[in-house]
Amino acid sequence: MSIYTSNNSRIAKNTILLYFRMILTMLVSLYTSRVVLNTLGVSDFGIYNVVGGIVAMLGFLNVSMSVTTQRFITFELGRGNYKRLRIVFNTSLLILAILSLILVLIAETLGLWFLWHKMQIPVERMDAAFYVFQGSIVTAVIFIMSVPFNAIIIAHERMSAFAYISIIEVLLKLAIVYLLLFFPYDKLVLYAFLIVCVQFVIFLSYRFYCIANFQESRFMLVFCYPYLKKMAGFTGWTFLGNLASVTYTQGLNILLNLFFGPMINAARGIAVQVQNAITQFSINFQMALNPQITKMYAIDDLPSMYKLIERSSKFTFCLLLLLSFPVILEADFILKLWLGIVPKYTVLFLRLILCTAIIDAVANPLMVSAAATGKVKLYHSAVGGLLLTILPISYVVLKNGGAPESVFIVHLLICVIAFVVRLYILQSLIYLDIKRYLYNVVGKSVLIMLTALPLPVMLKFFLVDNAIFSLMVVCVVCLFAVSISSFYIGLDKYERCFIKEKLSVLLLKVKGGKKNT
Numbered sequence: 001m002s003i004y005t006s007n008n009s010r011i012a013k014n015t016i017l018l019y020f021r022m023i024l025t026m027l028v029s030l031y032t033s034r035v036v037l038n039t040l041g042v043s044d045f046g047i048y049n050v051v052g053g054i055v056a057m058l059g060f061l062n063v064s065m066s067v068t069t070q071r072f073i074t075f076e077l078g079r080g081n082y083k084r085l086r087i088v089f090n091t092s093l094l095i096l097a098i099l100s101l102i103l104v105l106i107a108e109t110l111g112l113w114f115l116w117h118k119m120q121i122p123v124e125r126m127d128a129a130f131y132v133f134q135g136s137i138v139t140a141v142i143f144i145m146s147v148p149f150n151a152i153i154i155a156h157e158r159m160s161a162f163a164y165i166s167i168i169e170v171l172l173k174l175a176i177v178y179l180l181l182f183f184p185y186d187k188l189v190l191y192a193f194l195i196v197c198v199q200f201v202i203f204l205s206y207r208f209y210c211i212a213n214f215q216e217s218r219f220m221l222v223f224c225y226p227y228l229k230k231m232a233g234f235t236g237w238t239f240l241g242n243l244a245s246v247t248y249t250q251g252l253n254i255l256l257n258l259f260f261g262p263m264i265n266a267a268r269g270i271a272v273q274v275q276n277a278i279t280q281f282s283i284n285f286q287m288a289l290n291p292q293i294t295k296m297y298a299i300d301d302l303p304s305m306y307k308l309i310e311r312s313s314k315f316t317f318c319l320l321l322l323l324s325f326p327v328i329l330e331a332d333f334i335l336k337l338w339l340g341i342v343p344k345y346t347v348l349f350l351r352l353i354l355c356t357a358i359i360d361a362v363a364n365p366l367m368v369s370a371a372a373t374g375k376v377k378l379y380h381s382a383v384g385g386l387l388l389t390i391l392p393i394s395y396v397v398l399k400n401g402g403a404p405e406s407v408f409i410v411h412l413l414i415c416v417i418a419f420v421v422r423l424y425i426l427q428s429l430i431y432l433d434i435k436r437y438l439y440n441v442v443g444k445s446v447l448i449m450l451t452a453l454p455l456p457v458m459l460k461f462f463l464v465d466n467a468i469f470s471l472m473v474v475c476v477v478c479l480f481a482v483s484i485s486s487f488y489i490g491l492d493k494y495e496r497c498f499i500k501e502k503l504s505v506l507l508l509k510v511k512g513g514k515k516n517t
Contacts, residue, residue, distance in 0.1 A: 035177045036191065037270070042343055044128075044188045046262030047121055049269035050253055051132045068092070068231055069147050071294060071371045074155040078295035086216035091231060092148045093219070100141045107137045119254075120261045128188045135192035142199045149206040152217050155291055165205045172198045248390040248414075252407050255391065259398050263343055267404075270339065271349035275357050278323050282316045282361040290368045297372040302430065305369065309432070310440045311495070312365040317445045318486040320361055324354045325453065325482065326475040329460045333471055345404050352408035359415045362441070366422045370429055379425050383418050390414050444490050452478075452485035 037045050069092040076085040111133070115121075121129050153161050176194045180187055210217035256264045289312045296305040327334060328351050335342045335350070370379040393414070394407040426432040456478045463470035487496060 031174075031177075036180070037266075037339060037341065039177075039180050040187050040191065042266045042341065043122065043262050044125065045269060046257075046264070046266035046343075047125060047129055048132055048188060048191065050119065050257045050262060050265040051115065051121075051129050051136065069096075069151040070154060070290075071374070072231060073148075073151045074291050074294040075298050075372070075374075077155045078298035086218075088231070089148050089152065089216050090219065092151075093145075095231060096144050096147055100144050103140060103144065104137060107133075107140075111137075118258065120257050122262075125188070128186055131189045132192040135196045138196050139199050142196075142203050146203045146206055149203075149210045149217060152210050152214050153206070154287060156214065157291055158213070161206070161209050165202060165209070168205060169198065169202050172201060245387065247388060248411050251391045252394060252411070255394060255398065255407065256404060260404055264345060264404050267343040267346040268349055270335070270343065270346050271353050274327065274335075274350055275353045278320065278327065278354065279357050279361055281323060282320050282364075285319060286312055286316060286361075286364055286368075289365070293365065293368050294372040297369070297430070305372075305430070306432065306436075309365045309369055310437060313362045313437075313441045314444060314490055316364070317358065317362050317441070318448065318482065318490050320358045321445075321448065321452070322479065322482045322486070324358065325456065326471075326478045328354055329456060329474055329478075330471050337471075348405045349408060352405060352412060356408070356412045356415050359412075359419055362445070363415075363419050363422055366426055369432075370422075370426060373429050375429060379422075379429065382421055382425060386418050386421060387414060447489050448482070448485045451489060452481040455481055 040048065069088075072088045072092070073085060076088055115129065115133055116126070119129070176191065176198065179194060180191060183190055253265060253268055256268060289308060293305060293308055293312070296302070296308065331347045331350050332342075335346055367379075370376055390407075390411050394402075394410045397406045397410060423432070423434050423437060427434050456474050459477055460470065460474050463473060487499070491499070
């Protein structure tokens with residue numbers, strides 16, 4: 001089996017649908033972010049980000065179970081065992097209900113204590129922060145119970161469901177913006193309440209879609225101890241890896257609040273929103289490929305799995321370089337154009353976060369392939385343990401007078417080390433050829449950067465007098481330079497022929513449509 005055979009059309013179709021979903025979400029997100037920032041103010045915007053981060057720190061429970069559910073459902077679907085598939089789905093519901101209860105108990109005890117006694121929040125906004133905290137707990141529980149339904153949709157590769165339901169979501173979030181402007185209540189509390197309502201509607205949408213389309217998603221009271229034990233064991237080791245993920249995202253956010261206050265949280269929140277908008281392209285691209293990686297392992301087609309891992313990593317790098325480098329160069333002007341109000345440190349945070357995001361996104365296919373094996377003890381012990389050091393190292397740096405951006409530099413350096421560790425672990429798990437991966441992915445990625453980036457960087461420094469003209473020129477030159485370099489350096493002969501063929505078919509369809517009109 002090859003990704004250029006029977007799976008081609010499905011992957012291409014799913015990718016297009018996911019890009020449609022992503023573009024729609026990104027446009028609305030960019031618009032609403034500006035309005036919400038201006039409506040709430042910098043301080044309240046920072047409070048919302050950091051208070052929600054307390055609950056998000058407990059989200060590793062959700063993410064761990066999400067990875068577990070996705071792996072087991074996709075694996076059984078790849079083998080065509082629908083009886084086991086239904087058992088896996090309902091077992092995951094049981095585990096997630098227990099995790100939801102644990103999350104609520106921890107949040108309402110330790111979480112509330114931390115909010116009242118440790119967070120740097122103005123006294124007059126503590127009541128509003130409390131309501132935001134409660135809304136974040138409800139939202140987290142909704143996300144947790146959504147996991148099996150999302151996993152079923154992804155495993156079946158019904159990406160159209162995400163595209164259509166996303167239309168509902170972005171329209172509701174757009175409605176929130178106007179409600180904030182017209183209702184006279186506390187804007188921060190109202191925003192938190194409305195976000196909860198939107199997430200509940202989206203949860204119901206996914207649930208009804210799954211029940212209507214997939215028999216295995218219908219509730220069945222089942223207690224299968226062997227599956228419960230197997231999934232719990234997988235979740236336990238995944239828990240370590242995702243705990244690390246939460247510490248270097250929300251943990252750093254809270255650390256910044258403790259040292260510098262909510263204004264810095266606002267800067268980080270804006271930078272993360274831009275990063276999320278850009279990385280959605282790679283997330284949607286990989287969402288269409290990840291089920292294939294697991295299914296190939298399930299049927300023991302390792303050669304095709306290796307090719308898909310390499311291509312997923314390589315294409316992800318090219319895509320993110322294309323989108324992020326103009327933003328890195330023109331971050332200052334883009335943020336001013338977008339927001340009007342740009343909190344201090346936002347530009348520097350954004351540049352560092354985007355560099356880290358590229359490394360993490362390129363490494364994601366390695367994580368998916370490790371999860372596909374089901375043998376994640378070594379992977380999450382080594383990689384998760386390494387990533388867990390980001391928070392304590394950052395604390396030491398800040399305690400010794402480090403600037404706010406130093407935590408993101410620490411994050412970037414540790415992620416580079418973790419990338420190397422991943423490769424050696426995958427060598428033992430799936431017999432990944434490291435030299436081949438370094439040549440086909442890392443080597444070509446470095447060569448693409450060396451050939452594509454010098455010209456845009458030179459233009460940026462020469463065109464300093466006209467910001468609008470500089471933005472337009474740099475973006476256009478980046479687009480052509482990275483595209484050409486990726487096509488001729490990043491792709492092999494077979495991949496170039498495939499893309500040319502697809503573009504030719506697309507052009508013929510466009511010409512045919514014009515003739516018909």
